[in-house]
Structures are given as structure tokens and as C-alpha cells.
Amino acid sequence: MxxxxxxxxxxxxxxxxxxxxxxxxxxxxxxxxxxxxxxxxxxxxxxxxxxxxxxxxxxxxxxxxxxxxxxxxxxxHGDLGKDIVSHANLSELLAQRLPVTFELTGLSMLLAVIVGVPLGVKAAVGGKWINRLTEGFVVFGISVPDFWLGILLVLLFAATLEWLPPSGYMPFSRSPLLNLRYMTLPVLTLAVGEAAYILRTTRSAVTAVMGRPFVTFLRAKGISTSRIIFGHALRNAGPSIATVIGIQVGVLLGGAIIIETMFALPGVGRLVVTGINQRNYPTVQVGVLAIATIFIVVSLITDLIVGWLDPRVMDGEAA
Incomplete structure (x- = not known):
């Protein structure tokens, strides 16, 4: 086989x-x-x-x-039960709520990767000032709680500048522009911390790769630093970066429970919080089950990606 x-x-x-x-x-x-x-x-x-x-x-x-x-x-058999308050079918409730949670976590992780990976690479090969700036961003992103950052963003962009709505939701299918306006603040709130973790991991992984003998050999051949980074270093650092991204998806799913409630997003996280407040036993159970299942599936996908990036993982499994 x-x-x-x-x-x-x-x-x-x-x-x-x-x-x-x-x-x-x-x-x-x-x-x-x-x-x-x-x-x-x-x-x-x-x-x-x-x-x-x-x-x-x-x-x-x-x-x-x-x-x-x-x-x-x-x-x-696909029967998740019924909500004891609204008597709605829980499978229908999940079908309505999951797209919102997927959009929130997907956009947050996409933004975190777009920011974290390039900054991590720049920090690994850049000078003193780049290192200081990225280190400050990492400390800020890791230490600041999501709910506190969300409050600050609402006060700045919604209350003071009045550029964005403070809460609410509009489906993308009905109005893409309004959807992005409503999702901007919650996505920023979640993405900052995740970008910090991805930046730190990328910096460490790329720095380790750039210190290997084969990189010295490539430099001796006259290959430019950019070609070494994008042609070799990122490929070798990819498993570490992919692993932390997969782990942080679970963190995002946990953070989404708070952020969805804070910004009035009709996702699975808010459904769970509402169920807890209502003592709605079946809804809480199904909501937690859905979030945990998503995280396990994401972990599986992450393992497969890591195995594709680093074939030695497959050999280790076989051994």
C-alpha cells in the first residue's frame, strides 16, 4: 500500500x-x-x-x-434532539449557526496567517528594529485578553470614529458589504492574538532553518536570501507553522464563544451561552459537541498537512 x-x-x-x-x-x-x-x-x-x-x-x-x-x-441517525425552550430542531439550529462561526473563525485565522507569517519571516532575517517591533506585537497579542481588546476596538471604531457598527450581523448572501462591516471588529479581536502566536512560531522555525548547514551552502553558491527563504526555509519550517495554526483553530473556537456573545453574532458559541443562561440542557450539549467535533476534524486535517509537508512524519508513523 x-x-x-x-x-x-x-x-x-x-x-x-x-x-x-x-x-x-x-x-x-x-x-x-x-x-x-x-x-x-x-x-x-x-x-x-x-x-x-x-x-x-x-x-x-x-x-x-x-x-x-x-x-x-x-x-x-442525524437526530440531535430539540431545543426545550423554542422546541426547534437542533439540527436546523446548528445549520443556521455554523456558517456564522465558520466565517468568524475562518476570516480570523486567514487574517492571522496573512499578518503572522510574513512578519515572522521578516523578524527572522531582519534587523534590530524589526525584531523589537515584532516582539512588542507578540507581547501585546499574547497578553491582551480578547474581550478587553474587543471593548477597546468598539470604543475606538464604533463609538469614537463611528466607522463600523458595534454589534450585529448581516448574512453575506444578503449584503456582502454589510457582512464585512459587521464582521470586521470581531475578526480583528480574534486575529490579533492568533497572529502573535503564528508570528512567534514562524520566527523561531525560520531562524532555526536559516542556521542549518545547507543554508550556508546555498549562500556560498550565491543564491539570494529571498530565494532561500521562499524556496527552502519556509518549506522546512512549514510543519511547525501548520501545527501551531491547527492548534490555534481550537483557541479560536473557544474565543468565538465570548466574541459571538459580545458582538451579538448568531453563531454556535452564542447558542451555547444562551443555552447555559436558559438552562437549556440539550442545546448546550449539542453546541459543545459541534465545537469539539470541529476541532478534532481540524486536528486531523493539520496532521495530514504536516505529513504532506514533511514525509519523515509518514516514515515515523510506519516505523
Whole structure:
């Protein structure tokens, strides 16, 4: 069997038990929290009849094993359950909310890569002033919390300059320009920190590659620095950069929960927060499941990209 195909199959095979374990963790999150989730959802004035009825509707009157089997079989058949407040189908809610979360995280990561990778390369081969500027950006991006940066951006661009709306959302299909105006501040809020991490990793990886003997040999042959960087250094630094990008996607998904709520974006993160406030047990469970599944799939894609960039990873898997 071709080693590339074998590598892909092994990675996919490892993802399946990971998804299974993740589903168990998500299933147990609320059930193992001290207290009665049904009474929490209904409030202190709930009658015993209401508690028993909701417990029956949610299947909480069964054993944990039976509850998990029932829930997993429903998931495998595409049945995510219903929102207990709006009685809407959760699969339809996710279909409406996921595009917003994908747009937010996708645009944020795209901007972070566009800013972080070139600045990281420049910092690796540049002079003292470039290093100081990029180091300042890294310290700022890593140390400043997303919610605080978001507040500052709203105060500057929405309240003071009045260039951008402070919150809200417009689908891209209805108005691309308004969509970008509404997404600018939340995307900037998330992208700054991610760009800092990518910049730091790119700088370290490119610096390490530029110190290798083969780079000295290429310079001795008279090859320009730009050709060495874009033809060799970035290729060798690619696995490290791709790995940190994949990891930071998970950070973005976590940050999206706060940012979607702050900027009133109708994404999965805001759905989870709303579900927590409403004690909406099935919605919280499905929202967390969706976010965790996305992160696992992104991790799989990252592993495949790293294996493509560095064939030695495939050889190591085979060994």
C-alpha cells in the first residue's frame, strides 16, 4: 500500500476513537455536575410532576449507559434532539449557526496567517528594529485578553470614529458589504492574538532553518536570501507553522464563544451561552459537541498537512 494512503488511513482510524471518547466526555459534562440539571433548568418553583415529565422527555429517568446509547444512536441517525425552550430542531439550529462561526473563525485565522507569517519571516532575517517591533506585537497579542481588546476596538471604531457598527450581523448572501462591516471588529479581536502566536512560531522555525548547514551552502553558491527563504526555509519550517495554526483553530473556537456573545453574532458559541443562561440542557450539549467535533476534524486535517509537508512524519508513523 502507498505510504501516503496508509498514513491517511492510520490518522483517520485514530480520529474515530477520539470522537468516541469526546462524545462520552460531552455526554457526562452536565450529568456529572453536582445537582439536578432538570431542577436547574425548571427553577426552584418547579413541581414534582413537571420535573418528572421533563426528566422523561430528556431520558434522564434511564441509566447513564442507556441514556448514552439512546443519544448516540439518535446522533448516528442525524437526530440531535430539540431545543426545550423554542422546541426547534437542533439540527436546523446548528445549520443556521455554523456558517456564522465558520466565517468568524475562518476570516480570523486567514487574517492571522496573512499578518503572522510574513512578519515572522521578516523578524527572522531582519534587523534590530524589526525584531523589537515584532516582539512588542507578540507581547501585546499574547497578553491582551480578547474581550478587553474587543471593548477597546468598539470604543475606538464604533463609538469614537463611528466607522463600523458595534454589534450585529448581516448574512453575506444578503449584503456582502454589510457582512464585512459587521464582521470586521470581531475578526480583528480574534486575529490579533492568533497572529502573535503564528508570528512567534514562524520566527523561531525560520531562524532555526536559516542556521542549518545547507543554508550556508546555498549562500556560498550565491543564491539570494529571498530565494532561500521562499524556496527552502519556509518549506522546512512549514510543519511547525501548520501545527501551531491547527492548534490555534481550537483557541479560536473557544474565543468565538465570548466574541459571538459580545458582538451579538448568531453563531454556535452564542447558542451555547444562551443555552447555559436558559438552562437549556440539550442545546448546550449539542453546541459543545459541534465545537469539539470541529476541532478534532481540524486536528486531523493539520496532521495530514504536516505529513504532506514533511514525509519523515509518514516514515515515523510506519516505523
Amino acid at each position: 502507498n505510504r501516503q494512503i496508509a498514513f491517511i488511513l492510520r490518522r483517520v482510524a485514530l480520529t474515530i476513537p477520539t470522537l468516541f471518547v469526546m462524545s462520552i466526555i460531552v455526554f457526562l459534562i452536565i450529568r456529572l455536575v453536582p445537582g439536578d440539571p432538570v431542577r436547574t433548568m425548571l427553577g426552584f418553583r418547579a413541581t414534582e410532576e413537571n420535573v418528572a415529565e421533563l426528566r422523561r422527555q430528556l431520558g434522564l429517568d434511564q441509566s447513564l449507559f442507556d441514556q448514552y446509547v439512546t443519544w448516540m444512536m439518535a446522533l448516528l
